[in-house]
Amino acid sequence: MKDYGCEATMKEGTRAPDFTAVTADGQKIQFNQFPRSQGLVLFFYPRDGTLICTAEACAFRDSYAKFVEAGFDVIGVSGDSDASHQKFATQHSLPFPLISDTDGTLRKLFQVPKTLGLLPGRATYVIDREGIIRRIYSAALASDDHVREALAAIRSGT
Numbered sequence: 652m653k654d655y656g657c658e659a660t661m662k663e664g665t666r667a668p669d670f671t672a673v674t675a676d677g678q679k680i681q682f683n684q685f686p687r688s689q690g691l692v693l694f695f696y697p698r699d700g701t702l703i704c705t706a707e708a709c710a711f712r713d714s715y716a717k718f719v720e721a722g723f724d725v726i727g728v729s730g731d732s733d734a735s736h737q738k739f740a741t742q743h744s745l746p747f748p749l750i751s752d753t754d755g756t757l758r759k760l761f762q763v764p765k766t767l768g769l770l771p772g773r774a775t776y777v778i779d780r781e782g783i784i785r786r787i788y789s790a791a792l793a794s795d796d797h798v799r800e801a802l803a804a805i806r807s808g809t
Contacts, residue, residue, distance in 0.1 A: 661776075661784065662784075663784055663785060663786060663787055664783065664784065664785075665783070665784055666782050666784070667691075667693075667776065667782050667783070667784050668760045668761065669681075669682050669683045670682045670756075670760055672750045672757065673751075674726070674736075674748035674749060675733040675734075675736035675740065675748065675751060676737065676748060680726070680748070688722070688780065690721075690722060690777065690778055690780050691723060691724050691776075691778040692711075692718060692724070692726070692778075692801045693775070693776045693778065694707070694711065694728070694797055695727075695728045695752075695757070695761065695763045695771070695772065695773060695774045695775070696708065696727060696728070696729050697729060697730075697766070697770055697771040697772070697773060698729060698771070699731045699735045699736060699738070699739035700735075703773075703791075703792060703794045704729070704773075705743065706794040706795065707773070707794035707795070707797055708727060708739070711725055711747065711798055712744065713798075715746050715747060718802070718805070721802075721805045721806070722780070723777075723805055724747070726748050726749070727745070727747060728749070728752050729751070729752065729771070730751070730752050730753050730755065730758075730771055731749075731751060731753075732753065735751075736750075736751055755771075761774070761776060763789075764789060770791075772789060772791065773791050773797070774788065774789040775787070775788045775789075775800065777801050777804040777805060785804055786800060786801065786803075786804035788800040788801070
């Protein structure tokens with residue numbers, strides 16, 4: 652199946668950009684002060700509640716324990732409001748935080764490509780304990796593949 656997404660323009664092996672954000676539940680995240688005892692899987696998705704985005708978030712939820720066991724935290728990012736994120740997280744029992752990126756600042760910072768040049772893209776970044784991006788996976792229609800790719804990168808130590 653052809654995926655009509657785009658390739659992320661940020662490169663693997665580069666340092667992840669520093670950012671500060673507040674999760675939908677009010678937790679402040681400052682990447683340069685993120686605990687270096689753990690890595691981070693940051694996944695960008697287009698919209699709460701849509702079929703593919705819900706499948707992706709639930710796939711991350713279902714594999715969350717595997718990420719934690721491997722020493723990685725998971726954070727989801729979309730342009731939806733905090734209220735939308737809170738409802739989405741509660742409805743689907745998401746154990747990880749969601750960040751509201753209503754102005755697209757984080758998408759721009761991470762150079763997340765748009766799908767078909769118009770829609771917010773879907774991209775996953777696996778960032779190691781030193782803050783280096785070890786894997787970038789971008790596919791608009793392959794929700795479960797984002798989780799598989801992230802876990803494979805973590806297991807391979809890349």
